[in-house]
Amino acid sequence: MDAQLRGLHWWLLLSDAWNTELAMRLLPILGNLCVVFVVVCTLAVPAYAHDLLPLHRGIYVEATVPCKVASNATMLSYWGNTNGINDAEDGCTIKNYHIQGAVYDLSRTCKEIQSGGEYEDDQNLTVIGYEKFVMFGQMYRYCGPSVESFLP
Numbered sequence: 001m002d003a004q005l006r007g008l009h010w011w012l013l014l015s016d017a018w019n020t021e022l023a024m025r026l027l028p029i030l031g032n033l034c035v036v037f038v039v040v041c042t043l044a045v046p047a048y049a050h051d052l053l054p055l056h057r058g059i060y061v062e063a064t065v066p067c068k069v070a071s072n073a074t075m076l077s078y079w080g081n082t083n084g085i086n087d088a089e090d091g092c093t094i095k096n097y098h099i100q101g102a103v104y105d106l107s108r109t110c111k112e113i114q115s116g117g118e119y120e121d122d123q124n125l126t127v128i129g130y131e132k133f134v135m136f137g138q139m140y141r142y143c144g145p146s147v148e149s150f151l152p
Contacts, residue, residue, distance in 0.1 A: 063140060
């Protein structure tokens with residue numbers, strides 16, 4: 001109904017009676033188009049849009065390394081929500097963040113996988129797109145939803 005009222009307001013600004021009559025005939029059509037547009041746009045939003053970071057979930061590799069020859073030393077993973085950017089040695093959770101444009105200042109709590117030791121750190125991540133980001137002074141690109149999807 002709000003969309004129809006906004007449309008009505010715009011159309012009623014037309015001063016002569018003929019245009020107002022035409023506007024009243026077109027109002028139901030315009031209102032329905034607004035509803036269809038909102039529904040289509042909502043359905044088109046990808047699943048990762050609700051994650052903290054606007055990135056595909058999965059494995060990222062240093063941009064200078066081909067995906068098929070990547071090693072643990074050149075890979076990071078992102079699994080969405082508060083699950084931070086992880087490497088092969090640490091699992092991190094994002095505890096706090098600040099966003100300024102494409103730059104995300106992340107405060108993380110990390111756990112070393114082998115020793116079980118925990119530590120906290122602050123990292124900057126610059127999002128370049130849904131498939132690229134810069135972190136630790138290195139550009140990373142998306143290679144796939146799992147290691148098995150791109151390694152031989």
